[in-house]
Structures are given as C-alpha cells and as structure tokens.
Amino acid sequence: MINRLRERGAGNFLKCIQCGSCTSACIVNVVEEEFNPRKIIGSIVRFNKFPDQDPWLCSACLLCVERCPQGVNPFSIIVSLRTIRYENGNALPNKVIELIEQVKKTGLAFSLSKEVEEKRKLLGLPGFGLSEEGLSEVRRILLEAGV
Amino acid sequence: MSITLYLGCVIKALYPEVEKAIKEVLERMGVNFEEPKDASCCAPLGFFSLNRDAWLRLNERNMRLFQDTVVTACDDCFASLNDAFKIVSENKGIKAPEVKPFGKFMLENLENRGLRFSFKGLRCTVQHSCHFLRPARGMDDAENPRVVKSVLEKLGYLPVSYDGELDCCGGLAFEERVREMLARRKAEALEKSGADCVVSTCSHCMRQLRAVSRLPILHLAQLSALSMGANPEEIGVPDMLLRRMVKP
Ligand code: SF4
C-alpha cells in the first residue's frame, strides 16, 4: 500500500506524528466532523489500512499543507487516495465526470450558452474554442494518458 | 511588454464582462497580449486527482503555445499551470514560462503608468484564493495575504478585513453537501464584514459565491478597469456600486 500511494504522488506520510494540526486547519472537518485528515493518515501509517473516509469530501483548501509541522502534505495523500479509488473502479462524483467529459469533447471545461455567445459578440470578444487540429491533439493526449 | 493572456475556461464561458475588463486593463496599461486559440483547459483538480500524466501532458502542450510570461485571470489556472510547468521543465529540461496571477501582475506593474483613477472609496472585502496562497510559493504571505488588498489600496479602494478571511468557500469541492455548507458559511462571513462588495481573483470562488451571496462578487479586473475609465456597463459593475463611490 505504501508504494502504491507513493507512486501516485503521496507526500512523506511516514513523518506524521499524529499531532492533529491538519485536522484543526481543515474547514471540511468543521462542517462534516467525520472527515478527519489526521485519522486518514493514521489509518495508513498506524494500521496499514486504506481509510474508509471519502477522499472526495476534501475541498482542496490546502491549509493542512501550510500548517503541518512535519511537511507531510496531507492533501497529496488525499489526492493519491482519490486516484487509487478511481483505479479500483469506485464511482466518481458527478461533477468530476461532467468535467472530464467536457474536456474530452471540447478541450475546455465549460461550454458557451447562447446568451453568453451573444454578449461576447456585443463586447467584441474573439471566437471561443480550439481549432480542429488543436482539439484532436488534446484528444490524443487524453487517450494516451488513459483518461 | 508582451505577454500571453490565459483567461481560463470559466471566465471565457461564463463571465465575458470579466474578460472585457481584463483586456481593458491591459490595453490601458500598454501591455501587448496574445491569447493562443489552441490552448486547452489547464486540467486542474478533477484531472490531476485522477491522472497526473494527463495533467502534465496537457500542460506541456499548453507550455509550448505560450510566451515567456503568462498572466492568468483565475488563480486556480495559475496554480495548475505554474505547478505543472515546473515539473515538466525539471523532467524535460525545457525552460518554463513565468506564470503570474492577475493580482500579482497588477501589484508589480500598476505603478509609474501615469494612470488617472476615476472612482474611489468603495469598501471591499477580499475573497482570497486558496490555490494562490497555498502551497506557499513566496508570492504573498500565506497566513496574512496582502497582494490583492495592496492593489485595491493603490487604486483608491478601501479593503476591509473580516473574521474567517482565510476560510475556503468550497468552490473546488466536488461533493454538493460540502460545497453548499462552505459557501453559506463564507457568504455569511463576507456579509458581516460590512463591505459594499467582494473582490476575487479566482473564477471558482466567483461562481461559488455569486450563487449564494447578497453582495456583488467582482473580479479585481472589474474594479481595476473601472478605475482606469472603462465603461461600467461593459465591464459589469452594477449601478448600486457606482453610487457608493466618489469621483476624485
Ligand atoms: S499536521 Fe502533519 S504531522 Fe500532524 S497529524 Fe497532520 S499530517 Fe500528521
């Protein structure tokens, strides 16, 4: 498990002293008490067990990274847990699926509504979107990377 | 000065008034800018949470389309491009462009431009972007951020501090429940500050807060462009704010 996390970019979790600074910085823990970055890391380091907590609850505020006295980067561990869950075939949040589908389709994360299109014209803003060649390059990269 | 302007998907698709404002600012400051049509999404969180390789390769492609300096309109794009470019540059020995978030770019370039500011005195709270401040990259004080406030001061506006200033608004949370709770919490903190409006440099914060806040949520570029004499209607500054400002 340790190697699997490391290969997916997890920070130096073996240096964790379970001080709880990350959890006291964590804004999601304030609104959703069962989400607890200290316990996530504890589960890995102390019990050699993938944590049960949902890594997608993290809001990516990165305050745990700033405040950890040991330079552990708890957020990077949460991200590698997301990756591993995805590789194991766990369901993704809808927002993530939408984002990825949109980028595959257009190379950008959002599409233009009729209303905004009109407004862009009115303001003299340039056209929106990639060229055919650009888009096929982006699609090839995504395919090769296995997205 | 010549730069690449990277607006990001959200601003391009949802906030044409912000795009207009940024372009007005750059033109009035005499900055030549170019927007590579073929640049893709910077593939932030949703992507690199799942597939680091895709994130790095999309941004290696972006990197090759950019000039030596890139100014980003959204701090989340800044973080994604900046961090990916560093890794690609180390791995492949290619020189990475310098990525400047809009706030920092303004702070460094606003002075000595001989600009006459046409509006003053608005009370502004700042919604600080998590991904500009953290991980700390030496661009601002991560625990007591000053960059956006300093730009506002230089423009003649009045930044207002408040409790919960560093709190995340949940704009990059993927679970609806968390998104809603964090947005509501943040909107309350901003309203309690007693300011006339909220100023942001992140398109995700803007989107998140515009959905719940009673205060107008503006991009720093909108207030910058207003100061420099742009047409308030084109850059999306509401009348109610104009009435609260003084013409010096
Ligand atoms: S702040 Fe760092 S050392 Fe303390 S519990 Fe969290 S990860 Fe471990």
Ligand code: SF4
């Ligand atoms: S990055 Fe995630 S885990 Fe870390 S403090 Fe923020 S919400 Fe909590």
